[in-house]
Amino acid sequence: MFKWNANNIIDATGGRKVDSCNWVHSSNISTDTRSIKEGDVFIALKGENFDGHDFLHEAFLKGAAAAVVSEGKCRNLPLIVVQDTLKALHDMASYYIRNVLVNAKIIAITGIVGKTTTKDMLHTVLSQYGVSHVNEGNLNNNIGLPLTVLKAPESCQYLILEMGMNKAGEIKELSKISNPDIAVIINVEPAHVENFSSLLDIAQAKLEVLYGMKNNGTLVLNRDNKYYDYLSSRADRDIISFGKDRSATVHLLDLIRNDSRLDLKIRLNNNLIIDCSLPAQGEHFAYSVLAVAAVVQSLGLDLSKLPLALKNFSVTKGRGSVHKAEYNGKSVYLIDDSYNANPASMKAAIRALGTYFNRRKVALLGDMLELGNESVAFHTELLDFIAECGVSKVYTVGKFMLELHRLLPSNIKGTHFNDSNQLKSDLANIVQSNDVILVKGSRGMKMDLIVQRFIVEY
Template sequence: MSGRGVLWTSADADAATGGDSTAVWAATGVSIDSRSLEEGDLFVAIEGERDGHDFVAAAARAGAAAAIVRRVPEGLPAGFPLLVAGDTMAALNALGAAARQRSGARFIGVTGSVGKTSTKEMLRLVLGRQNITHSAVGSYNNQWGVPLTLARMPLDTVYAVIEIGMNHAGEIGPLSRLARPHVAIITTIEAAHLEFFNSVVEIADAKAEIFGGIEPGGLAILNRDSPHFARLIDCAFMSGVDHIESFGRHPDATARLEKLVGHPGGSCIKATIAGDPVCYKIGAAGEHWAMNSLAVLLAVRAVGADLGLAALALAEMAAPKGRGERHRIAVRGGSAELIDDSYNANPASMRAALAVLGAARPQGRGRRIAVLGDMRELGERGPDLHAGLAPDVAAASVDLVYAAGPLMRHLFDALPARCRHLHHATSAELIGPLKAELQAGDVVLVKGSLGSRMGPIIEALLARPAATPPP
């Protein structure tokens, strides 16, 4: 067994799930993926697109303490402990609910169309500097990610940060009721997942489902600059939440952004938090990071942590992989700067990324280059929303645009000829021409939805990294 403390015993898990273990066991973690399982984990055989029962034997060989199953799989070592439950997904939810019930931590739930993961990561950083903090690594924010995050929570957790996402209406409510946050943040409401909604208003209503899980007397933190602010307040009141704070540039915001000075490595921020002036730095560039940091500081204050220490810790926050991470790469004649925003995209995050590119400073004869892939799940409005990014490209003073995919063709055609450089059906077709074009001093942004496969472009550009990081 690993050096981690015991998280679940067979008796605890049997009681939580209503299942029966075939032997006595103790687990130090929980996993649903045999490839990343650590020794001592409890493996849960989720039945989804791939049946987790097919991987129980591999989990056992990797050192799993036990497995939750609906049926006994083949190929198991003799005596390997099983917890037999009627529905393994229901069992995972039950573990999550039991973990939440036994915890004395203060819980913060985070949702929104854009910025969920970066806000969660900021909270994980600043609260983790003060006491034991638990949150998911990565974007584990869906119907299995939330219960898994809860089930993995150490018993001595003081602060827990739970990211909650959705693609369809009705998904956030059950997850919020499972997590039962004391504080709920909605970062912003934007045109994301429009393929599954008739309007952005419906998206606002879906995000507002988070209010249904807030603990009695809890706090909702909302974007005061959002055109949906009043609607969200109404939804909060209808859910019995009457303690609301806000963030933004609006003069009535509880946390108000007074001044923002950006530089390539981050931002300097002057703000007023509940009437008190606060100045701090954040190690990630872009106004969207600054705005969400205000929500973070409000949440820190709400759970009783030290606001000043949290503000100081934000200087250590760097953009995560695929969400604005910066690299120095080797190119013809020297080096260029790469902004990796390849993890995902919607119109709001695309505008934010283009603004970051516009604020970047090419060196010498360098240029601003945008490599953009399709934004998915926008439904029939997809073509117009892509073409509508043309003013943002112009505002960012982009010199060259490389575009991939049928939807991004609409933006490409809407651009002036001077920056309309190359369009291909797939991202892979851009790699060779892009690598040949890049020269010393360039700043290149790569962004698109996960399904547009912009990640391989990043991998190709990082194949020969330069020795020095970006300034």
Template sequence: MNLWLSEIAKAINGELRNFSSDVLVKNFSINSKNIGKDTLFIPLKGSRFDGHDFVKEALQNGAISFISQKDFEDIKVPYIKVQDSLLALQSLACYARRKLNDLKVVGVTGSVGKTSTKEYIFNVLSRKYKAFKNQGNFNNHIGLPISILNMPDDTQVAVFEMGMSNFGEISKLSQIAKPDIGIITNIGVAHIENLKSRYNIFLAKSEIQDGMPESGILIINSDNDILNLHKKELKRKVVTIGIENESNFRAQNVQRHQNGFSFEVGGYTYFIESFNFHDIYNSLFAIAVGTILEVDRQLVKEAIRQKERLKRRFEVIKKGSITVVDDTYNASTHSMLSAIDSICEFEGKKILVLGDMLELGEFSEEEHRKVGRYILQKPIDVVICTGKDAIYIFDEAKKKEGSRAYFVSKDECLDVLKREVTSNSTILFKASRGVKLDEVVDEFLKER
């Protein structure tokens, strides 16, 4: 977005220093090394680093100005003095959003599936509109505002993923982005350590309504027990998607094919190139958004067929006759069970390499045991558990007759895999990101 420096100062109630003539800012960055043409550097003070220590580096790399909560008497370029640079960033993003009166915004939150849902929606909307999405992990109180500021001026529709770990965080993001359409993918147990119950997680995710207009539309997954039970508490018009329960956009006649799933919605057939059953739900959100924003049905069908391949999110990698499924980006109980379901559809020997699910607090043992008990019902041949609380998965899974269960260190996982992997094996790797199970995946692939 293009903004004049004087305009920025007024929007954030800042004081212009060393100002003689106005400059047009076209880009915004919080990283002193990532400075493009006509960039305003916004240094943030964190627990480990202070961005103000890198102001001179940002200027050397081409920044034309900066915002600062510190005085810089030895710097002669114009800059804006503020009380708090983080609040200034968020205030500026609010101002930029208000300027874009015709912009339609879709906000996506939920316990799992946010990124995949965002990608499907972006694919659909890009077929008709000049669309924008926040990248990677830019889904928090810092990433979302900087994404809005770097959005092209001609953007017609934006899709923003919104993450949280506690009350008030989604509300802040919603009031900045002001979504016209809000999406809650599901309510699981991610962040239950902080929020103590799934109902509280529902309340925290429901804060997405706080920045929505009264005419806004909220799309929810009616197959999710908590959302279905409490949907009458929501304050905006509710549209539902689902497979099992009656929904406005319901997938029926679901068929698994060699390279994905086909299903019918409202009498029309759709196909997604994905091995992950949960992507049906993610694509249903995109079908619903496309319908609401009047994207031609044929364009929607083409757009959801294949989303961008997301690294370490149920990423299927073929190595000769062996299939590796790298789902190590993150894990919760819901996503664990969903991934196990999907693996059961693969042919041949099925091996699970599972690590801890983090941030479960006092609920951790029971949630890990729940995964182990679930495995007992499934045609899984080998379970390899690693970590601290993954021992509870092992403790349940070892009860399964005819299968083998191991509890080993992360370093020992490869030794067990060498013994257990045979031709036509499928191996699922899944754990929370902090476990760093991706390192085992990389080592395993390196040796194949």
């Protein structure tokens, strides 16, 4: 097992050790004293609302072997001193990839809708071919991604890294750390638009994933996304595309929805046709399957294992997972899409709700946040889409969803609530037996509190 010591940390970061830094080695890196274990190296990060240097004493009381600290923070402890501890974390992750994970294929995944599902699905599939390692949960930012890298086993053959962003420049840094062999841009859609002047700027920010990519790397793109031409024309890389478009490298020939699964027929660029099923509802999940197939093909792997691997996949909690559930003795189907929301993912979730027949379709919708000056417009434009999908009743939460609530026709207009706690308290007046209930909203709206009130069969 690879061991960190003063010498290789200094090689990675350009730091220096203090005189008392005579520890031998450590196998684990930690940035949080709440979860630190004996023998860990503690990196004292500093953020807007915290400073890890304030917890140095606690870290060593819990058994830290050494700590990486910033200049001017020296104490009589086993320390490596650097100019910037966040940069040191990035440098250590980059060092680990280039010196330890030398045989691993690095796959970077970004996009607006579906990147977490695609990441988890790809991990399920690639685990059938070898040792695969992936971000846990949403550890996809400038702290979570390098920590994910540093936890990868030396035997790792496939390192799958989801890359998130809120503003320009963030994916560039993540790509620089990870040096990807393959990059996947799932789509470009409105999200975090308050930090961008246009969707074109978002597309350009997604292209930052190429910044650290190997020269012989491959870019995987959604052929159906309206920014495909823009992205492909600016990528000096081999491109594999996926989608319904006939020209896509990985082409969706047919999609059949069943009560508990999607059945897909996919054509690859060598005219090989594969049939597979996914235990999920919603057409948007099909795009994750296509992206995964594109990556597997790019890696030169035998796709015969893909159908069996997909049968073992389960949708990530809060990302559109469907459950049989119960509330006050009433049996329902619960679509838990409570983790987050933007205009594209909201429409995808409503479309998935609309695929259920012979049941009352109920949408519990919270605000979509970080949409800037277009917030009201993005919410009110859901009106026609809700009608097209045959939603039976819509209950809304938040100041932006209030604008949609005011426009809803009386036959589908439910109650409006200021926050999710109010809605949660009124569930008894909302839920009916045999309902299909969608719960969806941005993370800040805490729509997951509503899901927690249901007894869910996992």
